[in-house]
Amino acid sequence: MKKVGVAILGLGVVGGGTYQILTQHREFYAKTQNVDIAVEAVLERNRDRAFSLGVPEEIIASNIYEVISNPAVDIVVEVIGGVGVAREFVLDALNAGKSVVTSNKELICKYWHELERAAKRNNAGLFFEASCVGGVPIIRTLLDGLQANHITSMMGIVNGTTNYILTKMMSGGGSYEEILKETQKLGYAEADPTADVEGFDASYKLSILASLAFHTKVPLSKVYREGITKIAPEDIIAAKELGYVIKLLAIGKQTEQGIEVRVHPTYIKADHPLASVNDSFNAVYITGDAVEDVMLYGRGAGALPTGSAIVSDVIYAATHKEVKYATFKNTAEADKGTKFVTNFRSAYYIRMSVTDKAGMLAKITGIFSKYGISIGEVIQKRRAEGDTVPLIFVTHDTQELSVRRAVEKLKECDDITKVDSVIRVVS
Amino acid sequence: MKKVGVAILGLGVVGGGTYQILTQHREFYAKTQNVDIAVEAVLERNRDRAFSLGVPEEIIASNIYEVISNPAVDIVVEVIGGVGVAREFVLDALNAGKSVVTSNKELICKYWHELERAAKRNNAGLFFEASCVGGVPIIRTLLDGLQANHITSMMGIVNGTTNYILTKMMSGGGSYEEILKETQKLGYAEADPTADVEGFDASYKLSILASLAFHTKVPLSKVYREGITKIAPEDIIAAKELGYVIKLLAIGKQTEQGIEVRVHPTYIKADHPLASVNDSFNAVYITGDAVEDVMLYGRGAGALPTGSAIVSDVIYAATHKEVKYATFKNTAEADKGTKFVTNFRSAYYIRMSVTDKAGMLAKITGIFSKYGISIGEVIQKRRAEGDTVPLIFVTHDTQELSVRRAVEKLKECDDITKVDSVIRVVS
Numbered sequence: 001m002k003k004v005g006v007a008i009l010g011l012g013v014v015g016g017g018t019y020q021i022l023t024q025h026r027e028f029y030a031k032t033q034n035v036d037i038a039v040e041a042v043l044e045r046n047r048d049r050a051f052s053l054g055v056p057e058e059i060i061a062s063n064i065y066e067v068i069s070n071p072a073v074d075i076v077v078e079v080i081g082g083v084g085v086a087r088e089f090v091l092d093a094l095n096a097g098k099s100v101v102t103s104n105k106e107l108i109c110k111y112w113h114e115l116e117r118a119a120k121r122n123n124a125g126l127f128f129e130a131s132c133v134g135g136v137p138i139i140r141t142l143l144d145g146l147q148a149n150h151i152t153s154m155m156g157i158v159n160g161t162t163n164y165i166l167t168k169m170m171s172g173g174g175s176y177e178e179i180l181k182e183t184q185k186l187g188y189a190e191a192d193p194t195a196d197v198e199g200f201d202a203s204y205k206l207s208i209l210a211s212l213a214f215h216t217k218v219p220l221s222k223v224y225r226e227g228i229t230k231i232a233p234e235d236i237i238a239a240k241e242l243g244y245v246i247k248l249l250a251i252g253k254q255t256e257q258g259i260e261v262r263v264h265p266t267y268i269k270a271d272h273p274l275a276s277v278n279d280s281f282n283a284v285y286i287t288g289d290a291v292e293d294v295m296l297y298g299r300g301a302g303a304l305p306t307g308s309a310i311v312s313d314v315i316y317a318a319t320h321k322e323v324k325y326a327t328f329k330n331t332a333e334a335d336k337g338t339k340f341v342t343n344f345r346s347a348y349y350i351r352m353s354v355t356d357k358a359g360m361l362a363k364i365t366g367i368f369s370k371y372g373i374s375i376g377e378v379i380q381k382r383r384a385e386g387d388t389v390p391l392i393f394v395t396h397d398t399q400e401l402s403v404r405r406a407v408e409k410l411k412e413c414d415d416i417t418k419v420d421s422v423i424r425v426v427s
Numbered sequence: 428m429k430k431v432g433v434a435i436l437g438l439g440v441v442g443g444g445t446y447q448i449l450t451q452h453r454e455f456y457a458k459t460q461n462v463d464i465a466v467e468a469v470l471e472r473n474r475d476r477a478f479s480l481g482v483p484e485e486i487i488a489s490n491i492y493e494v495i496s497n498p499a500v501d502i503v504v505e506v507i508g509g510v511g512v513a514r515e516f517v518l519d520a521l522n523a524g525k526s527v528v529t530s531n532k533e534l535i536c537k538y539w540h541e542l543e544r545a546a547k548r549n550n551a552g553l554f555f556e557a558s559c560v561g562g563v564p565i566i567r568t569l570l571d572g573l574q575a576n577h578i579t580s581m582m583g584i585v586n587g588t589t590n591y592i593l594t595k596m597m598s599g600g601g602s603y604e605e606i607l608k609e610t611q612k613l614g615y616a617e618a619d620p621t622a623d624v625e626g627f628d629a630s631y632k633l634s635i636l637a638s639l640a641f642h643t644k645v646p647l648s649k650v651y652r653e654g655i656t657k658i659a660p661e662d663i664i665a666a667k668e669l670g671y672v673i674k675l676l677a678i679g680k681q682t683e684q685g686i687e688v689r690v691h692p693t694y695i696k697a698d699h700p701l702a703s704v705n706d707s708f709n710a711v712y713i714t715g716d717a718v719e720d721v722m723l724y725g726r727g728a729g730a731l732p733t734g735s736a737i738v739s740d741v742i743y744a745a746t747h748k749e750v751k752y753a754t755f756k757n758t759a760e761a762d763k764g765t766k767f768v769t770n771f772r773s774a775y776y777i778r779m780s781v782t783d784k785a786g787m788l789a790k791i792t793g794i795f796s797k798y799g800i801s802i803g804e805v806i807q808k809r810r811a812e813g814d815t816v817p818l819i820f821v822t823h824d825t826q827e828l829s830v831r832r833a834v835e836k837l838k839e840c841d842d843i844t845k846v847d848s849v850i851r852v853v854s
């Protein structure tokens with residue numbers, strides 16, 4: 001039976017899960033995959049952490065060179081995170097001819113071409129299933145399951161923290177600030193939640209997934225990004241009234257005009273399959289020209305679910321020697337010609353506070369009309385809050401720039417106290 | 428660029444879709460997959476059908492020998508269906524060293540070991556993604572995406588016709604018979620709907636999927652099967668009242684006691700992700716020891732979705748030469764030792780008609796209790812229908828055999844007019 005040696009760089013949450021899965025399933029993989037996968041080295045400064053996981057002392061390496069010079073190591077798993085030493089170590093491993101498996105979305109999304117070149121130069125594999133949507137095999141699906149399709153659209157709930165917060169907000173658990181605090185107490189949100197709540201994490205993942213779906217590198221800089229921090233209780237109430245759920249969606253589309261990629265809070269119809277993806281669950285909804293609609297749903301994070309994706313890559317690398325999986329076929333050079341669309345089409349939910357006087361509706365719809373925006377729904381209610389009333393519009397599909405211009409114009413009106421919210425809508 | 432020749436056996440719905448996808452995407456695959464895939468032969472008696480699809484006359488073969496002796500043909504796609512000529516042709520192709528891609532669930536499930544042996548003997552590939560759940564890459568996911576896991580459970584809505592009928596029944600569209608007729612008119616159900624409504628189609632798929640998930644051949648004969656024809660409007664009403672949806676589920680479980688596989692109508696909680704899989708959509712919900720819960724959702728049938736799965740296999744076979752994918756690692760010999768569980772655990776919904784007199788509830792619960800069955804919910808209502816009343820019980824988890832015995836006992840009671848329905852419950 002073929003023997004394959006693995007090194008794990010970093011024994012944090014995911015590294016620990018990976019170590020546990022690999023050691024506990026060794027016999028199982030020998031039986032079902034016909035390969036004997038042994039952990040031959042770990043790199044972890046905190047030796048107590050290593051011992052607590054049951055790592056034998058003799059396989060704890062002191063530095064990266066000990067790992068990459070170890071002939072028993074065939075595959076290096078990087079689960080350190082970030083783009084500092086992680087990048088150096090991954091390049092070291094690739095340059096030593098080791099295949100690399102990583103969960104590091106930031107690294108892949110920011111240094112894709114560099115890593116890919118290093119992998120190809122050294123005939124090493126580069127696998128990163130665990131970088132997107134935890135245990136859900138979304139990357140394998142794009143590369144090996146839906147590859148017969150022109151993918152025209154993908155919409156994903158790819159961040160568990162924000163989905164947890166939004167689910168609580170939708171079920172009446174409180175304001176954004178209150179639920180964020182509670183989520184932090186539960187350990188589901190970081191002390192500094194910026195990467196999650198401002199959509200950075202989702203942007204990294206979208207950059208990777210869109211690159212694979214659309215067969216060209218989609219740089220992070222092309223991803224429009226907007227977080228969930230400005231969603232008000234009024235937007236939650238209106239969503240329910242209008243039959244929507246609010247989700248932070250990562251949306252990628254490919255049309256004849258080019259590729260559009262954006263992460264933002266979205267109103268999505270309550271009967272859409274993504275609308276019932278709740279709590280910390282993730283899902284990606286993909287549309288292809290042959291397969292039509294497909295959705296993958298599962299745990300987007302966690303030691304064992306993410307470990308499942310890492311070990312899946314390890315087994316894949318061990319049993320599909322021929323496949324290096326580095327990625328799409330384009331070169332950095334060819335990718336330079338890719339077109340991106342920023343003035344995308346969408347429907348919009350627009351909430352504003354206006355002076356309670358005659359003719360306001362006509363005035364506002366007049367402005368929308370001037371920018372070619374057609375209105376699908378309006379909610380106007382009298383409220384006992386001084387002399388302003390809330391007005392809510394849901395537009396038909398229109399252009400992003402038209403809406404931005406119309407909103408600028410609305411803000412200039414004396415009788416419009418405030419344009420409180422602009423949220424994109426998927427119907 | 429590598430050139431790969433494909434032959435298509437049968438130009439029915441799926442064969443036509445496959446031909447269309449392959450010819451229309453040829454350039455796209457050359458660009459994205461670095462392989463030039465050409466349809467080199469088709470085998471179809473109805474030449475007019477072939478011409479209507481735009482098939483050039485010179486590639487229409489007269490017989491299977493013309494196809495398998497054609498050196499330009501590397502991969503043979505079988506979409507004839509059934510286990511007659513399809514089996515012969517697939518064996519002919521494998522014996523000629525051609526890799527085979529098939530959508531034929533009945534063939535794979537009934538002749539797996541024979542086909543696998545032929546494939547191995549001739550170093551040919553055998554791929555059958557399209558045999559289960561149409562365009563959804565469920566087989567690739569089990570083999571290459573979740574292979575790090577002990578799969579403990581899978582529950583699937585794997586038949587579109589029955590899911591369409593049950594969705595209509597749940598939304599008040601009429602009785603089973605009425606909706607079946609309507610479904611037949613729409614062309615979503617066959618004139619003879621037996622294969623679908625009696626659960627045969629789902630059993631074939633479960634046999635295949637459970638074999639892959641549990642790493643041993645699960646013969647069709649081990650699959651418990653029950654169709655949807657006996658579901659009464661009263662069961663639909665009760666489901667709604669109790670917060671359930673009725674689905675025809677294909678369930679596979681692996682425990683220390685062995686493997687259990689069963690296809691039957693199921694009450695499933697309305698907030699379970701499978702409950703909102705409606706109309707002709709399919710989905711499979713998988714639980715693994717590392718990944719936790721994963722669900723794949725999509726089109727289970729149709730020319731292009733199923734064609735997407737076939738072409739995915741064609742590309743996979745063309746670009747992963749090393750991987751033959753024949754299947755699991757066990758031999759027919761080793762599979763003989765596999766244990767199966769028939770006395771499985773489940774909760775149950777039991778509806779009966781009883782004489783409207785004092786003490787009935789005590790009598791019935793006494794019988795349940797005698798067989799160790801504990802009751803979770805009871806619905807008893809007075810109705811103006813002579814002197815019988817309906818009584819509905821939902822049990823806690825118990826044993827299949829206990830319920831069968833208790834039901835036999837209940838049927839013997841003079842005051843129980845009828846045990847109308849016994850439906851298994853997933854909570």
